Amino acid sequence: xxxxxxxxxxxxxxxxxxxxxxxxxxxxxxxxxxxxxxxxxxxxxxxxxxxxxxxxxxxxxxxxxxxxxxxxxxxxxxxxxxxxxxxxxxxxxxxxxxxxxxxxxxxxxxxxxxxxxxxxxxxxxxxxxxxxxxxxxxxxxxxxxxxxxxxxxxxxxxxxxxxxxxxxxxxxxxxxxxxxxxxxxxxxxxxxxxxxxxxxxxxxxxxxxxxxxxxxxxxxxxxxxxxxxxxxxxxxxxxxxxxxxxxxxxxxxxxxxxxxxxxxxxxxxxxxxxxxxxxxxxxxxxxxxxxxxxxxxxxxxxxxxxxxxxxxx
Amino acid sequence: xxxxxxxxxxxxxxxxxxxxxxxxxxxxxxxxxxxxxxxxxxxxxxxxxxxxxxxxxxxxxxxxxxxxxxxxxxxxxxxxxxxxxxxxxxxxxxxxxxxxxxxxxxxxxxxxxxxxxxxxxxxxxxxxxxxxxxxxxxxxxxxxxxxxxxxxxxxxxxxxxxxxxxxxxxxxxxxxxxxxxxxxxxxxxxxxxxxxxxxxxxxxxxxxxxxxxxxxxxxxxxxxxxxxxxxxxxxxxxxxxxxxxxxxxxxxxxxxxxxxxxxxxxxxxxxxxxxxxxxxxxxxxxx
Numbered sequence: 001x002x003x004x005x006x007x008x009x010x011x012x013x014x015x016x017x018x019x020x021x022x023x024x025x026x027x028x029x030x031x032x033x034x035x036x037x038x039x040x041x042x043x044x045x046x047x048x049x050x051x052x053x054x055x056x057x058x059x060x061x062x063x064x065x066x067x068x069x070x071x072x073x074x075x076x077x078x079x080x081x082x083x084x085x086x087x088x089x090x091x092x093x094x095x096x097x098x099x100x101x102x103x104x105x106x107x108x109x110x111x112x113x114x115x116x117x118x119x120x121x122x123x124x125x126x127x128x129x130x131x132x133x134x135x136x137x138x139x140x141x142x143x144x145x146x147x148x149x150x151x152x153x154x155x156x157x158x159x160x161x162x163x164x165x166x167x168x169x170x171x172x173x174x175x176x177x178x179x180x181x182x183x184x185x186x187x188x189x190x191x192x193x194x195x196x197x198x199x200x201x202x203x204x205x206x207x208x209x210x211x212x213x214x215x216x217x218x219x220x221x222x223x224x225x226x227x228x229x230x231x232x233x234x235x236x237x238x239x240x241x242x243x244x245x246x247x248x249x250x251x252x253x254x255x256x257x258x259x260x261x262x263x264x265x266x267x268x269x270x271x272x273x274x275x276x277x278x279x280x281x282x283x284x285x286x287x288x289x290x291x292x293x294x295x296x297x298x299x300x301x302x303x304x305x306x307x308x309x310x311x312x313x
Numbered sequence: 314x315x316x317x318x319x320x321x322x323x324x325x326x327x328x329x330x331x332x333x334x335x336x337x338x339x340x341x342x343x344x345x346x347x348x349x350x351x352x353x354x355x356x357x358x359x360x361x362x363x364x365x366x367x368x369x370x371x372x373x374x375x376x377x378x379x380x381x382x383x384x385x386x387x388x389x390x391x392x393x394x395x396x397x398x399x400x401x402x403x404x405x406x407x408x409x410x411x412x413x414x415x416x417x418x419x420x421x422x423x424x425x426x427x428x429x430x431x432x433x434x435x436x437x438x439x440x441x442x443x444x445x446x447x448x449x450x451x452x453x454x455x456x457x458x459x460x461x462x463x464x465x466x467x468x469x470x471x472x473x474x475x476x477x478x479x480x481x482x483x484x485x486x487x488x489x490x491x492x493x494x495x496x497x498x499x500x501x502x503x504x505x506x507x508x509x510x511x512x513x514x515x516x517x518x519x520x521x522x523x524x525x526x527x528x529x530x531x532x533x534x535x536x537x538x539x540x541x542x543x544x545x546x547x548x549x550x551x552x553x554x555x556x557x558x559x560x561x562x563x564x565x566x567x568x569x570x571x572x573x574x575x576x577x578x579x580x581x582x583x584x585x586x587x588x589x590x591x592x593x594x595x596x597x598x599x600x
Contacts, residue, residue: 021442281451
């Protein structure tokens with residue numbers, strides 16, 4: 001099969017997956033979830049009120065058309081209005097995207113660079129005390145609850161020492177920087193552990209390959225081997241790992257945004273969860289699922305383009 | 314039976330290697346201690362009086378109460394012990410649910426291939442496209458709050474990675490000679506799959522078990538913060554969540570106790586998981 005046919009088929013596969021995602025969302029929110037009319041009106045609603053609100057929310061439409069509304073929203077991004085704020089959800093998403101991006105992209109960039117650099121160092125000194133201490137350190141970092149990092153950081157570094165803003169957000173460069181500093185540092189602390197472990201495994205996988213033995217046998221220095229051969233070949237899984245994380249940046253860091261009062265998509269989502277605002281929760285779910293699907297296609301295609309060993313099947 | 318002898322030697326080899334590794338052995342002991350504590354708490358031997366007020370509100374750590382007291386004057390130490398029961402049961406039940414789903418679907422997909430495989434792969438691709446936290450919240454919405462919700466929400470959402478691994482491994486095994494031999498003497502599909510192939514991929518399940526156990530313990534905290542966790546009894550998640558109001562008044566001991574209790578057991582599971590992988594994964598042997 002040639003590569004274009006493969007890419008075409010991979011793109012076609014997006015359709016059943018999107019239909020499936022919408023089916024799960026539909027099942028959860030429109031079929032098995034408790035009746036939204038009762039959530040909004042409370043337990044003491046009269047029958048007329050329930051009928052009226054169901055009419056307003058479009059809950060009396062046939063099931064199939066409710067399902068197709070969700071499928072349509074995955075393509076048009078028209079999610080209707082929020083139940084609690086009555087705002088257009090697509091407008092809310094546009095407003096929340098900027099604060100989320102100003103936190104998540106710098107933090108993601110720094111933690112990725114840091115993770116790759118540390119893992120290169122660790123791979124260079126593999127088996128040494130430094131390697132062992134780093135690995136145990138990473139595991140320890142990963143073993144602390146993310147909530148504990150946030151609570152302790154906010155209390156100690158922002159409240160007690162006053163080094164950072166406790167919470168809040170300001171729009172525009174460079175005004176947002178003081179507000180994202182501490183959340184970004186916590187983000188890096190949270191992700192550097194798993195990142196270093198993952199990248200280290202990849203590097204070590206490459207180091208034990210035959211071509212590295214050949215390189216060593218012909219007299220290349222460890223440094224040349226590491227940077228010219230190992231890093232270059234490890235780039236394929238590294239890029240895959242990085243690209244597949246990007247869609248998760250969309251929801252931002254739910255907890256970080258909510259604790260530091262950053263009005264991003266994560267905060268919007270958590271507020272929606274707290275107020276049982278189904279349309280917003282549904283919209284965020286559809287949005288991040290579509291992003292995930294698109295990026296996994298990109299990863300797959302990149303993989304086949306870059307790595308000739310990947311068989312197209 | 315030769316396969317029996319060989320699999321025994323793999324396990325014995327793994328066990329010996331684990332015993333040589335001091336760090337892994339310590340982790341195993343730590344996990345065992347936590348398990349014993351959880352069982353004793355469940356039986357009412359330990360921390361049965363956690364609800365009793367033993368002193369003034371927010372009394373700081375003292376000799377008598379090493380982790381201090383909370384807002385109602387309850388001993389934070391007793392609450393931490395009580396939380397161990399929740400954490401260990403969440404880890405265990407969640408892992409069992411996800412292993413059951415993951416192994417069954419993965420084995421069926423890998424063994425039968427074709428339409429069954431396509432269907433299962435489609436299902437988990439769809440499933441992973443939805444962010445984990447949204448699925449957990451959605452399940453909690455449907456089931457209401459409580460321990461059962463925590464079990465199901467975490468268990469039903471954490472089987473995909475294991476399913477993928479098992480599928481790949483079963484695919485690799487299904488055409489091997491020993492499976493053909495089992496077929497030649499009249500073994501059916503189910504017999505070949507569950508009696509012959511599955512024991513040979515069991516090491517993946519064990520490694521995955523120790524990882525999913527600690528992920529579940531960590532996720533319980535997030536669910537508690539979202540207000541979807543256990544109700545009416547202490548858990549580490551609820552203790553950490555309480556701390557968000559306490560810290561401003563300088564009450565740090567509840568956060569410290571829950572974080573420390575969690576750190577130790579999660580760290581132990583992490584180290585154990587790595588050691589198990591090194592000991593059980595034949596691909597890593599000799600490295």
